[in-house]
Amino acid sequence: MTAVASSAPFAFIRHRLARHRLVRVIGVRLLTGVVVLWGAATLAFLAMHGVKGDPALAALGPDANPTPEVLRQIRLEYGLDQPWYVQYLTYLGRLAHGDLGQSYVLRTSVATAIGQQIGQTVQLALSAAIIAVVLAVVVGTLTAKRGPVIRSATSGIALVFASMPSFAVGLALLVAFSFTLHWFPVSGNQGLASLVLPSFAMALPIAAVLTQILRASLEDVLEQPFILTARTRGMRDAAVRVRHGLRHALIPLVTMTGFVVGGLLGGAVITETLFVRQGIGRLLINAVQAKDVPIVLGVVLFAALVHVVVNLIVDIVYTAIDPRIETA
C-alpha cells in the first residue's frame, strides 16, 4: 500500500523534505541531548551530596587540619552554607555558562583539568573503537555462513573474549607481549607503541561482541532474495558479501557500536589504571578518592556529552547506510 511512486515534478520537493526530516531528527536529538545532560548533572549532584564526609574538608585537600573558623570561611566561599536547592540552581546556572567550577585538589579549573587529560583518553578510546569495529567487520564478513568448523572456532574465541573483563585481557596481553616478547612497553604514554596493548585490551572484548552481532545479521541478509539475484548476475562470493551483504548488516552493528563507544570512557578507567596511563579515567579515580566533587561532576557530564554526541553520529550514519530512513 505504501509503494506510491513519486512522479518527476515532485522528486525535487521530496528531496528537500527529506533533508528537512534529517534536520528535524538532529534537532530532536540535540534537545533530548540537553535533557540527558541535565539529568546527568542532577544525578551527579545528588550522588555527591549523598556521600558522607564534609565537602568543605575535602575542598582543603587531603592533608589539611583546619580550624572551625577556616572551615566556615570555606563553606562561605564555595556556597556550602546555602540550602541544597540554592546550591543546585547555582551549579546549574554555572554549567549553563560553561563553567564547570574549580577543582578542590588540583587548584585549577575543572575544564583545564579535563582538557589536560582528554587527549590521551580520546586517543585510547578511538583506537580501541576502530580496532574493535575493523576486527568485527573483517572476521564477521569472512566467517558468515561458512562451514561448522570455522563458525564454531570463531564463536568459541569470541565467547572467551566477550566473557573476559578487560583488565584480564590486558594482563594476558602484558604477560605475552611485554614481559615475554618485549614488543611493547609495559606502561606509560610514550608514543604509538605504548598505545597498542591498552587499545587491544579494550578492543578485544568489544570486538568479540560486535563480531557475533555482525555475523548473525549478515547471515540473515545472505538468505535474502536480492543476494541470490546478485549471484545470478555472475558476482563473486566475496563481492556479494561486501557490496550487497555488509551494508544491510551494518545497522545493528552501528547501534551496538554507539552503545559501546559511549561506554569506552568507563572502560578507560580500568585500562588506564592497569597500564599506568594518564587520562580521564585516572583523573576520575583520583578525584573520587579525594572527594574532589567538581572534577567528578565534570567527568560525569563529559561522559554524558560523549554519549549524546555519539548517538547523534549514529543517527546520521543510519541515514547514510539506509536511504529508506530518509526518503520512505
Place this chain on the structure above:
Amino acid sequence: MTAPTTPDAARATRTSTPLAEVEGLAVAFGSGADRVEAVRGVSWRLDPGECLALVGESGSGKSVTARTLVGLPGEGAQVSATRLRVLGEDLLGLGEGRWRELRGRRVGFVLQDALASLDALRKVGAEVGEPLRLHGVRSRAERTERVRELLASVGVPEPELRAAQYPHQLSGGLRQRALIASAIACDPELLIADEPTTALDATVQRQILDLLGTLKHAGTGLLLISHDLAVVADIADRVAVMRAGEIVETGPTREVLRDPRHEYTRALLAAVPSSRRPVALPAPPPEAPAAVVVENVTKRFARPDGGTHTAVSDVSFAVSRGTTLGIVGESGSGKSTTARIVLGLERPDAGRVLVHGKDWSTLPRREVQAERRRIQVVYQDPLSSFDPRYTVERVISEALPALARPARRARVLELLDQVGLRPEHARRRPLELSGGQRQRVAIARALAPEPDIVVCDEPVSALDVSIQAQILDLLVELQRRLGVSYLFISHDLGVIRQVSSRVLVMKDAEIVEQGPVDEVFDRPRHPYTRRLLEAIPDVAAV
C-alpha cells in the same frame, strides 16, 4: 522496445543445438534420514526463441530445477544428471569461474517479488547496471547510458529519474520491469523467470507477461516457472507439469491445457480461479437485513511530506446478512483501509459505519469492545498473527469467551472439525502446519467468538491454487451452515467471482462500480472494470 518478430520468424532462426538440455536431473539436500530428494529424473529441452514453462505448486522442485541451471541450487545440494548442458556448456563439473561467465551474461535470471530481489539500499540504476559492470563494461558513462536504454526498452517511463531512485520508491510493476532489465542487461540467450508475476496486480501481471512475450519473439529462450497454469497459458510454447520433484506431464501448451492426461494436471486446471465456475452460493434469507452498512466514509492520512493522502473517498455499501460482498481493487486502491474501518481499527474522517444498526463512531469505547466480538478477521498471512510458541488449541482458545476448561476444549475440537482439521492438529504449533492448514486455523479462530461478520483480507493470496480452491469452498460451506456474512477483499477477480454475491470495484480510493457479481463480471459498465477483466490470464483462451 524492439519490434517483435513473428513467432514463425523466430522459429526459422532456430538452430539444431538446443539452448538447454536436461536429462535425468536429480537434486537432493541433506544426508541420511534427513535426505530430501527435491528433483528426481527430470528431463526437458529448450530451443532458442522458445518458452518452456515449469508449472507446479510449492515444493514441486521447479525452482530448484531452475536454479540448478545457473549453479545455485542452494546450500548442500547434491546434483546429478546424465546430461546437463546450457548454451553448449557442460554444467556437470563446471568450475566457479566458468559459472560466473555464464551467469548474468549468457543466462539471465529473474526472481519473484522485485522488492526483495533488488538490493533496497542501492539505486535502481546501480542494480540494473551491475551485470554490465561484472561483465566488462568498465566505463560508468557507458553503463549509465545502457541502463537508460534498458529501462526504456522494458517500458519504464522516465528512465533517468527511475535509475536515480531506490527500489521502494517504484511501484510493484516498475520494480519488476527493472529486475527484468537487469537480467537482460548483457543480452543473454536464455532468460529464466521464477514466478515473475506472482504477487502482482492483474493489469501489471498482464504487462509483465507481454514484456516477456516480446523478449521471446526477439529470440531469447525463456524458461518460465509458475504455480499458475493460467499465467503460462498464452506465453509458453510447451509446459512441463511438476509434482513432488518429478515431471508428471509435458507437451505443447495447447495440448496440455486442452486435453490434460494426468490427473494432477486436471486438478491444477480445475483450481485456477478464473476457470472455476462460481460455487453454488447459499441463497440469502428472503428479506436479509444489513449486517454492516457503510455510509459515505472518507479516510485521509497525513503524508510524511506534510500533504494528505485520501485512502478512502466517500465510500458507501451494505453487506446483507448471510451473504458475501467482494471488494476488488489493486494495491493502493483503499480496499484494506476500508476493511480496517469496518473492523473499527481506524476511525473514518467522515461518514459512519453501522454494525447491526449501531454507529460505532458514536458508541462509547466499552460498547465498541463488546460489539467487536461480532466482527472478526482473517488475514493473508496467518503465521504473523499467531504466536509461534502457542499450540493450535491455545491460539483458538484465546479467542473463545470465558468457559470452563472441558467446555473450552470441546469447543476447540468442534471448531477444528468445522474447518476440516482433525483433533490431533490441536496440539501442533503454527510452524508445523502447512499454509492451507494455518489458514484453516485462522478461520477457526475467527469463528470462535461466533461472529456475524468475518472480514477476509486477501485470505487465499499466499496459497497454491489447489489449496486456494479448498479454502474458498470451506468459506462458502461455513456460510451455508452458520449464516455468517463475509466482507471479502482480494486483488484476484477469479477468487472474488467464486465467493461473492455482490461485488464492489475500488480504484484510487473510490468505488467505481458495484452490483450483483454476474452483472459486474458479464456486463461491466466502468472502463476500469473492463480493463481488470481483460487482464485476467485465461486458460480457456489457448
